[in-house]
Amino acid sequence: MWPDRMAPAILFRSAVVLLGRFPALAGVDFEVDAGEAVLVQGPNGAGKTTLLRACAGLVPLVAGEATVLGHDMRRDRRGVRRRVAFLGHATHLYDDLTVAENVRFAVRATGGDGEGLSAVLERLGLDGRLRDVPAGRLSAGQRRRTALAVCLSRAPELWLLDEPHAGLDGRGRDLLDDTVRAALGRGSTVVLASHEDERARALAGRVITMAGGQVHHEPGRRGATARPGKPAHVA
Amino acid sequence: MWRDALLVAGKDLRIERRSRVTTNQVAPFAVVVLVLFAFALDPDRGVLTRAAAGLFWVSVLFCAVLAVQRSFSVEAADGARDGLRLSGLDPAGVFLGKAGAVAAQLVVLEALLAAGVVLLYGTDLKGGVVLFATCAAATVGLAAAGTVYGVLSAGLRVRETLLPLLLLPVAAPVLLSATRAWEAALGTGGGVGGAGPWLRLLVVFAVVYVAFGVVAFGALLEEA
Numbered sequence: 515m516w517p518d519r520m521a522p523a524i525l526f527r528s529a530v531v532l533l534g535r536f537p538a539l540a541g542v543d544f545e546v547d548a549g550e551a552v553l554v555q556g557p558n559g560a561g562k563t564t565l566l567r568a569c570a571g572l573v574p575l576v577a578g579e580a581t582v583l584g585h586d587m588r589r590d591r592r593g594v595r596r597r598v599a600f601l602g603h604a605t606h607l608y609d610d611l612t613v614a615e616n617v618r619f620a621v622r623a624t625g626g627d628g629e630g631l632s633a634v635l636e637r638l639g640l641d642g643r644l645r646d647v648p649a650g651r652l653s654a655g656q657r658r659r660t661a662l663a664v665c666l667s668r669a670p671e672l673w674l675l676d677e678p679h680a681g682l683d684g685r686g687r688d689l690l691d692d693t694v695r696a697a698l699g700r701g702s703t704v705v706l707a708s709h710e711d712e713r714a715r716a717l718a719g720r721v722i723t724m725a726g727g728q729v730h731h732e733p734g735r736r737g738a739t740a741r742p743g744k745p746a747h748v749a
Numbered sequence: 750m751w752r753d754a755l756l757v758a759g760k761d762l763r764i765e766r767r768s769r770v771t772t773n774q775v776a777p778f779a780v781v782v783l784v785l786f787a788f789a790l791d792p793d794r795g796v797l798t799r800a801a802a803g804l805f806w807v808s809v810l811f812c813a814v815l816a817v818q819r820s821f822s823v824e825a826a827d828g829a830r831d832g833l834r835l836s837g838l839d840p841a842g843v844f845l846g847k848a849g850a851v852a853a854q855l856v857v858l859e860a861l862l863a864a865g866v867v868l869l870y871g872t873d874l875k876g877g878v879v880l881f882a883t884c885a886a887a888t889v890g891l892a893a894a895g896t897v898y899g900v901l902s903a904g905l906r907v908r909e910t911l912l913p914l915l916l917l918p919v920a921a922p923v924l925l926s927a928t929r930a931w932e933a934a935l936g937t938g939g940g941v942g943g944a945g946p947w948l949r950l951l952v953v954f955a956v957v958y959v960a961f962g963v964v965a966f967g968a969l970l971e972e973a
Binding site for chain 2: 570572574591592595596598600602603604605606607608609610611615619620622623624625648657664
């Protein structure tokens with residue numbers, strides 16, 4: 515079921531995440547509406563990746579509150595994962611499985627039957643010869659596109675993209691941008707962290723900045739700048 | 750849960766078939782271990798025959814460590830473990846699938862090792878039913894315990910050295926019980942009737958670790 519467009523897809527209040535003893539998120543307040551695209555910016559080590567991982571339920575909160583797609587992340591981190599796609603620094607691919615096998619495994623894991631597999635591979639330029647190439651023999655950009663195909667095939671409600679343009683050539687970047695725009699058109703929510711300022715800003719309706727494990731809010735909204743064509747509301 | 754288990758087992762076995770680590774590395778390693786035992790205990794062939802059951806199961810144990818290490822090393826590459834967590838698969842299904850794939854590889858290796866003890870040690874494999882029952886229970890127990898300790902050590906930098914340290918002591922009851930049961934079947938340690946209690950111990954071990962794995966694997970995967 516798709517989330518109510520008015521309800522926040524992500525809501526963090528004073529969220530704290532520790533990596534060892536280090537507070538990677540040190541009391542984060544963060545809110546994203548359903549169907550919104552938000553760009554998270556900040557220097558290396560600001561906590562962007564940890565914020566995205568926390569949204570995916572990959573790291574536990576030690577304090578504060580967080581709700582993602584209606585799931586209380588302090589009580590039920592696993593429940594949200596089936597509804598989320600996470601494209602991070604790692605591609606999460608099995609080197610000995612082919613491109614098609616990697617995507618099919620991801621689809622079946624979410625309960626799908628792999629019916630739309632060929633269409634997804636074709637859309638991302640992974641059909642033909644590449645379809646049956648083991649992931650271990652792919653170039654970095656091809657691996658990235660395969661990881662994107664895995665995300666796309668899961669038909670997620672929430673896209674979490676950590677430096678999604680990294681390692682992609684011009685065509686790959688265009689494919690990624692088109693895929694994200696199509697997902698937004700279907701009502702998905704997107705949070706991306708990127709240093710590719712121009713491309714990322716073109717995708718996002720709102721930009722927030724992180725530093726030292728905290729979100730630095732901008733006037734008018736908790737961390738918000740107005741989205742062109744869609745006025746930001748005050749949280 | 751069963752659907753997820755089949756999916757994960759199929760994925761792991763497909764990876765093994767492609768990479769051929771079991772056939773090209775673990776199986777030769779198993780044969781080398783048998784040969785080294787033969788060198789160490791030769792020229793007294795009588796000792797080899799009497800000790801065949803124990804040597805067989807020690808070799809199986811070493812192979813189990815390698816199979817479990819391989820099973821979790823494929824999840825460590827390029828963040829695949831995060832992918833597994835994000836997949837939404839039932840953790841109990843993941844456990845059963847990974848343990849099932851390890852068990853399938855162990856069955857193949859046990860067949861190879863059994864042929865090895867016949868050829869190298871001159872062992873006559875009598876008491877087929879007891880031998881098979883022992884292999885079945887011990888394989889399930891080793892695969893389940895191995896998968897539990899495999900995921901426990903999976904996220905650590907020292908996992909290659911930590912896994913044997915964790916698994917080998919825990920698997921000692923399997924080594925003891927399976928060896929005694931095989932000795933009873935082969936006639937090198939009492940009659941076939943003496944295998945019963947050891948077989949029961951193997952079954953209990955297997956049931957306990959399968960149940961523990963089904964319940965705890967999710968939490969262990971999160972903590973790893």
